[in-house]
Amino acid sequence: MRTVVERGAIATVTGPEYASGYVLVDNGRITDVGEGEFTGDAEEHVDASGCLVTPGLVNTHHHLYQWATRGMSADHTLFQWLVALYPVWGRLDAELTHAAGTAGLARLALTGCTTAADHHYVFPRDGGDQVEALVAARRRIGVRLHLVRGSMDRGESDGGLPPDHLVETTEEALLGTEAAIDRFHDSAPDAHLQIAVGPCSPFSVSERLMTGAAELARRKGVRLHTHLAETLDEERQCLAEVGCTPAEYADKLGWLADDVWLAHTIHLAPEAIRRFGATRTGSAHCPTSNGRLGTGIAPVRDLLDAGAPVGLGVDGAASSESGGLGEELHQAxxxxxxxxxxxxxxTREALWLATMGGALCLGRAGELGSLEAGKLGDLAVWDLTGLAHAGIADPIAALVLSAPPPLARLLVGGRTVVENGVLREEDESVIARDLAAASARLREDR
Known part of the structure; x- marks a missing residue:
């Protein structure tokens, strides 16, 4: 199908900007981007007058299951928050995870996100098929999903934070991760579903799992992800246990490389920032979550200047309750x-972080992140005609500095997922009802 989005302001991100132009998507890919009137043939014409057209936003870090526990532990530090919530998350089953995942992906789509990375590391022993629950949520909403099969093998008895009943053995974690790759990973250039390997964090996994995960990912040709350098508590623990900072520890284990992106990376020494740049290690910057938990402000400018890819992440909705990606441009x-x-x-760098920066982190820069011929037809059409954006002459400034605009259209591979602020194929009220019931069930079980 040939779809043209026309008569809107066009932000290609890596190329020219057009005050009024068009983007043509044919059979799922962009075939033309230009200024002025579109004069060719198309089966569908989307009038973007008064709108800004950007690439679909890329979310580089999330925990979709946490949508069922929003608002809990509202005033805790990160470690206190984890200790309070792990027992609740230990009661997740596939039905709960599916409801939370569907709600989280719906919210992301409604805020301009066409590709999301979800780091799922909670696998209760009687929790059913957690991975399939999230894959099914993706099918319902229609966005692209980079599902990071996470893992934890270090419980409380081994000095970790999770309860012992919530962790896997190292062997279980690696076998479960490999099974997810074999079952679901799509390496095609237009993939809607890819799997990455993601031990939760150095303070909840063993060194053996960190090194085994890296070996597995490279043997399978998939990417690596974990949390790193999020808090000073983590740095103190790492120094006490292994005699080096989290970034030095990651480097020692082969975790600073161009097939790795790391969440948060707030507390980095200048040498670590240089190593991120030299190795092209990506960083998922999660400004709202960092502010909610008071963990600090990531050195985004320094990482960019060093040459490290930096994208934006919402993080789990239990520490970023709004769950929207569009607002992260403003917060960043x-x-x-x-x-x-x-x-x-x-303002334009903030948009770059949310698009091309995210695509670089996920290894999809050849397919996503900018509006240019040959790339996938993932577009966000932002309606700037309302009161919140009236009078702002620069449409990119309107997007980044003001409230997140409503979506006139969200396209994923040329297929409409959101139209006039409403999900095209799912009922938002049903999703909200299911999520509320799932969250209530978790609370009742406490």
Missing amino acids: LLQARQRGGPTSLT
């Missing part, structure tokens, strides 16, 4: 300027 800009001054991040 504010935090960068709070850390380094008013020139530390521009």
Whole structure:
């Protein structure tokens, strides 16, 4: 099908900007981007007058299951928050995870996200098929999903934070991860579902799992992901246990490389930032979650200047309750300027983080992240005609500096997922009802 989005402001991200132009998508891929009137043939015409057209946003870090526990432990530090919530998450079953995953992906789509990375590391022994629950949620909403099969093998008795009944053995974790890759990973250029390997974090997994996961990912040709350098508590623990910082520990284990992206990376020494750049290790910057948990402000400007890919992440909805990706552009800009001054991040750099930066982190820069011929037809059409954006002449400034605009259209591979702020194929009220019931069931079981 040939679809043209026309008469809108076009932000290609890596190329020119057009005050009024068009994007043509044919058979799932962009075939033309230009200025002025579209004069060719198309089966579907989307009038983007008064709108800004951008690439679909890329979410580089999430925990979809946490949608069932939003608002809990509202005033805790990260370690306190984890200790309080692990017992609740230990009661997850596939039905609960599916309801939470569907709600989380729906919210992401409604805020401009066409590709999401979900780090799922909770596998209760009687929790059913957690991976399939999330894959089924993706099918319902229609966005692209990079499902990071996470793992934990270090429980409380081994000095970790999770309860012992919630962790796997090292062998179970590696076998379960390999099974997910074999069952679901799609290596095709237009893939809607890919699997990555993701031990939860250095303080909840063993060194053996970290090294085994890296070997598995490279043998299978998939990417690696974990949390790193999120808090000073983590740094103190790492120094006490292995005599080095989290970044040095990751480097020692082969976890700084161009097939790796790491969540948060807040507390990095200058040498670590240089190593991120030299190795092209990606960083998933999660500004709202970092602010909610008070973990600090990531050195985004320094990482970008060093040459490291940086994308944006919502993080789990239990530490970023809104769960929307569009608003993270605004938060990323504010935090960068709070850390380094008013020139530390521009509005266009904030948009780059949410698009091309995310595509680089996920290894999809050849297919996603910009509007140019040959790339996948993933587009967000932002309606700037309302009161919140009236009078802002620069449409990118309107997107980044004001409230997130409503979506006139969201396309994934040329297929409409959101139209006029409403999911095309799912009823938002049904999703919300199912999520509320799942969350209530978790609370009743406490």
